[in-house]
Amino acid sequence: MTTTDTVTGALLATTGLTKRYGPLTAVDHVDLSLGRGIVGLLGPNGAGKTTLLRILATVLSPDAGDVRLLGLDPTEPKERLEIRRRIGFLPQSPRLYGGFTPLEMVDYVAILKEHTDKTWRRNEARAALEALGLGDRMHQRIRTLSGGMQQRVALAAALIGTPQLLVLDEPATGLDPEQRIALRSVLAGCADEGTVLLSTHNTAEVSALCQHVLVMDQGRICWSGAPEDLAAAAQGQVWESPHDEPTAVRSWLTGPGNRRHLGTPPEGARVVTSTLDDGYLLVTRLAR
Amino acid sequence: MTQTWHADDETLRSWAGGTAAPVLAASLEAHLLRCDECRRRMASLAPSTTASDAVRRWDALADEIDRPRTTPLTRLGLSTPGLRAAWLGAVLVLLLAPATVAAMGGRIPLVLAVAPLAPLAAVALAYRASVEPAGQLALATPSAGLRVVAARALVVALPAVPLGVGGALAFGLPLDVALGWLLPGAALAALVLLAGTTRVDPAVVAATLGSVWAVAVSWPPASRRMPAAAVVDLVASGPVQLTALAVAIGAIALTVARRDAVAYRRTA
Numbered sequence: 362m363t364t365t366d367t368v369t370g371a372l373l374a375t376t377g378l379t380k381r382y383g384p385l386t387a388v389d390h391v392d393l394s395l396g397r398g399i400v401g402l403l404g405p406n407g408a409g410k411t412t413l414l415r416i417l418a419t420v421l422s423p424d425a426g427d428v429r430l431l432g433l434d435p436t437e438p439k440e441r442l443e444i445r446r447r448i449g450f451l452p453q454s455p456r457l458y459g460g461f462t463p464l465e466m467v468d469y470v471a472i473l474k475e476h477t478d479k480t481w482r483r484n485e486a487r488a489a490l491e492a493l494g495l496g497d498r499m500h501q502r503i504r505t506l507s508g509g510m511q512q513r514v515a516l517a518a519a520l521i522g523t524p525q526l527l528v529l530d531e532p533a534t535g536l537d538p539e540q541r542i543a544l545r546s547v548l549a550g551c552a553d554e555g556t557v558l559l560s561t562h563n564t565a566e567v568s569a570l571c572q573h574v575l576v577m578d579q580g581r582i583c584w585s586g587a588p589e590d591l592a593a594a595a596q597g598q599v600w601e602s603p604h605d606e607p608t609a610v611r612s613w614l615t616g617p618g619n620r621r622h623l624g625t626p627p628e629g630a631r632v633v634t635s636t637l638d639d640g641y642l643l644v645t646r647l648a649r
Numbered sequence: 650m651t652q653t654w655h656a657d658d659e660t661l662r663s664w665a666g667g668t669a670a671p672v673l674a675a676s677l678e679a680h681l682l683r684c685d686e687c688r689r690r691m692a693s694l695a696p697s698t699t700a701s702d703a704v705r706r707w708d709a710l711a712d713e714i715d716r717p718r719t720t721p722l723t724r725l726g727l728s729t730p731g732l733r734a735a736w737l738g739a740v741l742v743l744l745l746a747p748a749t750v751a752a753m754g755g756r757i758p759l760v761l762a763v764a765p766l767a768p769l770a771a772v773a774l775a776y777r778a779s780v781e782p783a784g785q786l787a788l789a790t791p792s793a794g795l796r797v798v799a800a801r802a803l804v805v806a807l808p809a810v811p812l813g814v815g816g817a818l819a820f821g822l823p824l825d826v827a828l829g830w831l832l833p834g835a836a837l838a839a840l841v842l843l844a845g846t847t848r849v850d851p852a853v854v855a856a857t858l859g860s861v862w863a864v865a866v867s868w869p870p871a872s873r874r875m876p877a878a879a880v881v882d883l884v885a886s887g888p889v890q891l892t893a894l895a896v897a898i899g900a901i902a903l904t905v906a907r908r909d910a911v912a913y914r915r916t917a
Contacts, residue, residue, distance in 0.1 A: 420785065442791050445789055450785075455786055457786070473792040515786055528789075
């Protein structure tokens, strides 16, 4: 999969994508080219991830730049309609109507997605809810479900119709470890059909799921590559010691009497193998 | 319970194989619940029916019985608090206006002043994000934008129309009053629909247009500048009605032409 090259036929491509809110540039000249597979979008709060994902889900219009989703232009009404028939979108903190049951909610979203066959809708809704571990909660009012369950209902609604492009804003929020494993399995299946772009703060999700990772900070994509390359980006720049290191660009406590440091290690430092977290922290620090 | 009949083998096989006609299947399911004999034969006749098949079948039956029912109206968002309030509000306005007129001794323009506000409010509320049951999930679907807004506005406004007209006639108001508000109401509602394609909040436009209309119709007779009957005649006159029709058609046509803007700005 390529994500940095401008490849003809990419399922998702942007050039110079920009979105401003008054003086704030939320998305700043972003260039992307994504093919099949799962792509993780990492970045600190306020980096512009949600704005970028909303644009790529056709919910928000950009101020400048070009977008091509599934080879179509979302600024053209007819093409946007076609895109919306073929994408799934999970917004950040989705708020669902509590009076519906999960089955009704997924069925309702399927109606909005123009699926007219009731039997098909019903079967798809059941399959999506069961895949996400909600088979025994299908007929319970959404208001009585936990936050994690409501998140999975929204995810099931996003998955309905086997979308070729799935845009998920923090899909693992509120899920316990077992639910996260179920989510990974479902998303891995979706990636066979098309592109899954998901934002997360959790690097473990990225290493477990994604073939590619984008790091976003201050509206820009500041790093793009394979997860193992992001970890390798900090190789030789991570060391541990029991005390503060004035030369480190970042230091944090990892356990009683042990601190981890990022930067240029001093002479004789105990350099350790870098992780995805280290790489992420380093590239976001260097981007500033 | 003692059963007086038993299903034959062929019927049991067709049910187990999922090929029984719906009415027969429903009847047999009801029978199997009460008949030990048929249940036993069922098990021996249908070796291909695995335990999981049976569980699935019974689960599906339980689903049909237990699941909460959703009508197409609730799917359109009528069950959400915002739209339900809008619907009730519209109905109340249209029923109370003629009743108020009757109670006030026939100050007829009040109906004409108030009744058009119902469809106006329906459209304004249909634009609110809070009436969308799926929240932002709905924004990335093909139905997002004008289609779903217009559907919701119609769901709220249309049932109120016969109630309003019927209510006015039931309270003895003349036909020109009972019908005279419909086209002005449609014109005002269409203008609010059009406002949703601009950067102006449709709720602000609805409040402004509604206030202007209500004052324009009720102030002249209230200040004794014009008799109530003259105001009714004016509103029901051909030129005013034709103008309202033209505004409604023009605003709807413009909205359809600008439907792209609804998708991006008003339902987000």
